Amino acid sequence: MTTTFSNLNKLIKKASNVIIMTHKNSDLDALGSTICLSRIITGFNKKNDIVLDKKNNSISIQKALQLIKEANIDINFITKSAAIKKIKKETLLIILDTSKRELVEYPELLDQIPNKVVIDHHVLGNRNIQDTMLSYINSHLSSTNEIMVNYLKFLNKEVEPIIATIMLAGIEVDTNSFNVKTSSATFQAAAHLLDLGASNILKKEILQEEKTQYLKRENFLKKSYIIQEIYAICCIDQLIQKEDLSVIAERMLLFDKVEAAFAIGKLEKDIVAISARSLGNIDVYYLMKKFDGGGHLTDAAAQIKDGNLKEIEKTLIAKLEVLK
Ligand SMILES: [Mn+2]
Missing domain, CATH: 3.10.310.30 (Diaminopimelate Epimerase; Chain A, domain 1)
Incomplete structure (x- = not known):
């Protein structure tokens, strides 16, 4: 994983700007990992945007987005049409939490940006995104957030407590509350997020759902x-x-x-x-x-x-x- 991270560093530093994209119907693992990566790239003094359809999101995603807004954390969410305008010759597109073309938020972006990176924890299928400069897909890992925690550790960087909280919620969702695909490394990633200030109470509030939906x-x-x-x-x-x-x-x-x-x-x-x-x-x-x-x-x-x-x-x- 460390070779991947140092290669990723090089690609980010070389890029004019970075566009981050995940799958449609973004979940907390997708959102947590994209905002963490955005903060890392901002730390490199590199302009970056996250393509996100702010409509049709689950109540948990809406709550997480609201919390980021209230905390005044500098993260740029952009629409599909705005993403097109951001494309330059040296733009890097990083796809998180999926490797399948048909699942990404905006498949057309894949055709318009030649420099692509895929980071995912799902099993490889037969319709994966081709022509990547770097691809790290490890289906033994619990979540994309687990990968991002390791990237933070590799860089010796921190994220804001609210971001750590959303990332922890993402790991919890993807592991069915630390029951599946959970290794000691998963717990270590969760422990690291708590060390960064993740709040268990806020995490539970993010994960709460509407009573009607539950019933x-x-x-x-x-x-x-x-x-x-x-x-x-x-x-x-x-x-x-x-x-x-x-x-x-x-x-x-x-x-x-x-x-x-x-x-x-x-x-x-x-x-x-x-x-x-x-x-x-x-x-x-x-x-x-x-x-x-x-x-x-x-x-x-x-x-x-x-x-x-x-x-x-x-x-x-x-x-x-x-x-x-
Ligand atoms: Mn995931």
């Missing part, structure tokens, strides 16, 4: 069921966001004896998605591969185009039967 999810969970004692399934026969499906799958892992959980729902009228989570004894990646999905041992997903919800539920149950 809506709990209602879906009421309809979940358990088969073979160890598999929990929740089939949602309506349109639902991918992020909500993952939270529902994670929540079912709290049920006694459950080893793996699957939330099935429709992302669009003709796209059925499965979000799968495991405590670590069942390989959900192996199961999701059977639906052309991807992921990890404990965290995997699949999207099935033109899929029928009920049939996919049946197929999944049949595949779980075979595992017996």
